[in-house]
Amino acid sequence: xxxxxxxxxxxxxxxxxxxxxxxxxxxxxxxxxxxxxxxxxxxxxxxxxxxxxxxxxxxxxxxxxxxxxxxxxxxxxxxxxxxxxxxxxxxxxxxxxxxxxxxxxxxxxxxxxxxxxxxxxxxxxxxxxxxxxxxxxxxxxxxxxxxxxxxxxxxxxxxxxxxxxxxxxxxxxxxxxxxxxxxxxxxxxxxxxxxxxxxxxxxxxxxxxxxxxxxxxxxxxxxxxxxxxxxxxxxxxxxxxxxxxxxxxxxxxxxxxxxxxxxxxxxxxxxxxxxxxxxxxxxxxxxxxxxxxxxxxxxxxxxxxxxxxxxxxxxxxxxxxxxxxxxxxxxxxxxxxxxxxxxxxxxxxxxxxxxxxxxxxxxxxxxxxxxxxxxxxxxxxxxxxxxxxxxx
Amino acid sequence: xxxxxxxxxxxxxxxxxxxxxxxxxxxxxxxxxxxxxxxxxxxxxxxxxxxxxxxxxxxxxxxxxxxxxxxxxxxxxxxxxxxxxxxxxxxxxxxxxxxxxxxxxxxxxxxxxxxxxxxxxxxxxxxxxxxxxxxxxxxxxxxxxxxxxxxxxxxxxxxxxxxxxxxxxxxxxxxxxxxxxxxxxxxxxxxxxxxxxxxxxxxxxxxxxxxxxxxxxxxxxxxxxxxxxxxxxxxxxxxxxxxxxxxxxxxxxxxxxxxxxxxxxxxxxxxxxxxxxxxxxxxxxxxxxxxxxxxxxxxxxxxxxxxxxxxxxxxxxxxxxxxxxxxxxxxxxxxxxxxxxxxxxxxxxxxxxxxxxxxxxxxxxxxxxxxxxxxxxxxxxxxxxxxxxxxx
Numbered sequence: 207x208x209x210x211x212x213x214x215x216x217x218x219x220x221x222x223x224x225x226x227x228x229x230x231x232x233x234x235x236x237x238x239x240x241x242x243x244x245x246x247x248x249x250x251x252x253x254x255x256x257x258x259x260x261x262x263x264x265x266x267x268x269x270x271x272x273x274x275x276x277x278x279x280x281x282x283x284x285x286x287x288x289x290x291x292x293x294x295x296x297x298x299x300x301x302x303x304x305x306x307x308x309x310x311x312x313x314x315x316x317x318x319x320x321x322x323x324x325x326x327x328x329x330x331x332x333x334x335x336x337x338x339x340x341x342x343x344x345x346x347x348x349x350x351x352x353x354x355x356x357x358x359x360x361x362x363x364x365x366x367x368x369x370x371x372x373x374x375x376x377x378x379x380x381x382x383x384x385x386x387x388x389x390x391x392x393x394x395x396x397x398x399x400x401x402x403x404x405x406x407x408x409x410x411x412x413x414x415x416x417x418x419x420x421x422x423x424x425x426x427x428x429x430x431x432x433x434x435x436x437x438x439x440x441x442x443x444x445x446x447x448x449x450x451x452x453x454x455x456x457x458x459x460x461x462x463x464x465x466x467x468x469x470x471x472x473x474x475x476x477x478x479x480x481x482x483x484x485x486x487x488x489x490x491x492x493x494x495x496x497x498x499x500x501x502x503x504x505x506x507x508x509x510x511x512x513x514x515x516x517x518x519x520x521x522x523x524x525x526x527x528x529x530x531x532x533x534x535x536x537x538x539x540x541x542x543x544x545x546x547x548x549x550x551x552x553x554x555x556x557x558x559x560x561x562x563x564x565x566x567x568x569x570x571x572x573x574x575x576x577x578x579x580x581x582x583x584x585x586x587x588x589x590x591x592x593x594x595x596x597x598x
Numbered sequence: 599x600x601x602x603x604x605x606x607x608x609x610x611x612x613x614x615x616x617x618x619x620x621x622x623x624x625x626x627x628x629x630x631x632x633x634x635x636x637x638x639x640x641x642x643x644x645x646x647x648x649x650x651x652x653x654x655x656x657x658x659x660x661x662x663x664x665x666x667x668x669x670x671x672x673x674x675x676x677x678x679x680x681x682x683x684x685x686x687x688x689x690x691x692x693x694x695x696x697x698x699x700x701x702x703x704x705x706x707x708x709x710x711x712x713x714x715x716x717x718x719x720x721x722x723x724x725x726x727x728x729x730x731x732x733x734x735x736x737x738x739x740x741x742x743x744x745x746x747x748x749x750x751x752x753x754x755x756x757x758x759x760x761x762x763x764x765x766x767x768x769x770x771x772x773x774x775x776x777x778x779x780x781x782x783x784x785x786x787x788x789x790x791x792x793x794x795x796x797x798x799x800x801x802x803x804x805x806x807x808x809x810x811x812x813x814x815x816x817x818x819x820x821x822x823x824x825x826x827x828x829x830x831x832x833x834x835x836x837x838x839x840x841x842x843x844x845x846x847x848x849x850x851x852x853x854x855x856x857x858x859x860x861x862x863x864x865x866x867x868x869x870x871x872x873x874x875x876x877x878x879x880x881x882x883x884x885x886x887x888x889x890x891x892x893x894x895x896x897x898x899x900x901x902x903x904x905x906x907x908x909x910x911x912x913x914x915x916x917x918x919x920x921x922x923x924x925x926x927x928x929x930x931x932x933x934x935x936x937x938x939x940x941x942x943x944x945x946x947x948x949x950x951x952x953x954x955x956x957x958x959x960x961x962x963x964x965x966x967x968x969x970x971x972x973x974x975x976x977x978x979x980x981x982x983x984x985x986x987x988x989x990x
Contacts, residue, residue, distance in 0.1 A: 311657035320706075351744065352744040353744075364737060
């Protein structure tokens, strides 16, 4: 009997080992298709049904070529024609930044479209998502994304923002609209929401389905630097003291309140009051939204924080009019950003939003399934948030 | 005496040799500055007062790195830290596409902004120009560039164009405007005029100076393929027969007449008649403009061909209403495209325009000084052409 048990244990050990082996070394599924984020006519990069990314580049004289995606570098293999090819482990659904390394040089993949993130214009790739329908280009009425150049007094220079106007904006030239101010994250800029964020397609599809009210969206550049600093602050900076650092948000707050909002109200058919104005942002943009809306509840009614903190009871107590003035607080994260409901900085966004609900603030909490601190979390967050806006 | 002559001849020979040496190897002027076309915060690429381009890239494991600009490859030199640096011969004023070669891989420079041309998104660089003031960003009233998505029946699919609306378009929502349809060249797309063409800045500055009437500009994608062909035709194809090939322009003509113009007239406040509509284009876009306007003089009043052929007396004789209907023909080239006034395909644009003038057609001919088949020629052409449009 004892021998049988030992035998069974050995069998189970071998079996579990082979299971494990099968899992990490299972053959790559050969159903790769060109990514939708490729340059016109380019076959590579490709993505398979597992979400693996396969890249390919001609580099006959190179010694070492790597694919660098989601903070992992994968060695490519050279064929007899000098073409290097290889693929990554499966990636999460949605959009990812990536780059190639050629003999120690970090360069964009010449086959992909380029996006601004990680403080540079570089390669990005779309992994098909089970819910991608909500941000696909369809034959529905389309709004426009317009590039708006303007002079900013508080910055003493020219600035740029992008403005989404809904499909009927140019048809009925009397109608006025609410406005959402929507901010990108650290290392990104005003092109993030229009490009990788797919803001216009998300809104066009929601409006066509009657799921969102038409409103204007303003996407400006929030990369404000503290005087004497060479870059905007990052979440990691909190180890050095309080977060955000004292006075940090004041620069962009001034630009937002004194320059951007008046310029938009002057140049677009807005409903220029607190009840018809919202602000939201992702990551750094969420932190800016938190600071700016808590300081100015008489300016904004709707508040959205995507992977960028939450509003605590302390915040409410320190912002006298916030509870009475603000109509909606929306907080979201990607599920992979949370552990036991907590963020890596120890915040508990669900508990914070429950506390706000208890004192009567209209609060929503959303977790994007199986996504990290990346654009798929933020596309889904906008899609959820937009359906709650300007409903009364 | 003979000996003296021989001596003199030897001296002259040495002198002329050293002169020649000095000319081709004169020291590079060390007054390089970061290019205005760099990504934010990037020091390289740089340009000096001679118009030389200096690039720099970290590639410690590479064997050979080259800068590839204006069809010449320049070897870079590696320092002890693995940084490769080097510069080109002086370049013409204005915008040029370029790329890097790293051990046989052609890649974009990770430090430059990216532009669509040469059938790919890749690096571009601005060489300062003596007349760059006309396309600089200034604190003047700015129009907008809007991305317009629409369904095209003739292509049975979604298409995209960019639309410039002048500074006062959003202020006076009753006013209606003339429209110019402005096309890119072969291997480019609808982003060419808004990005490297600087269309909005050229127009904003002209309008601020009172030199051009405000009008709408529509920039669509003219890269139409002949059925069964894998790419749009190129000028070099003419060696295979007549140019343009029979039936070639019909694809884009149909899209322009049946889809683009009605869509614009429906969605923008246009003056939707022949007297207030123009078409222009560069290179392939000029050839399309020629074919489409000759076939439809009842649709367009103003015609601009930039480095894209000219209208001949034969054309006029074959287009019955062109002479009566069209108010302006504008033809331009870069001076480096011409030899003794003729194009490399044997055309004589100046003679053609003189012939049109003689029969009473309002014709203008412009040559951009010291520029080739490149964007500086076309920026200047738009700048000249725009001042002649919709004046009555």
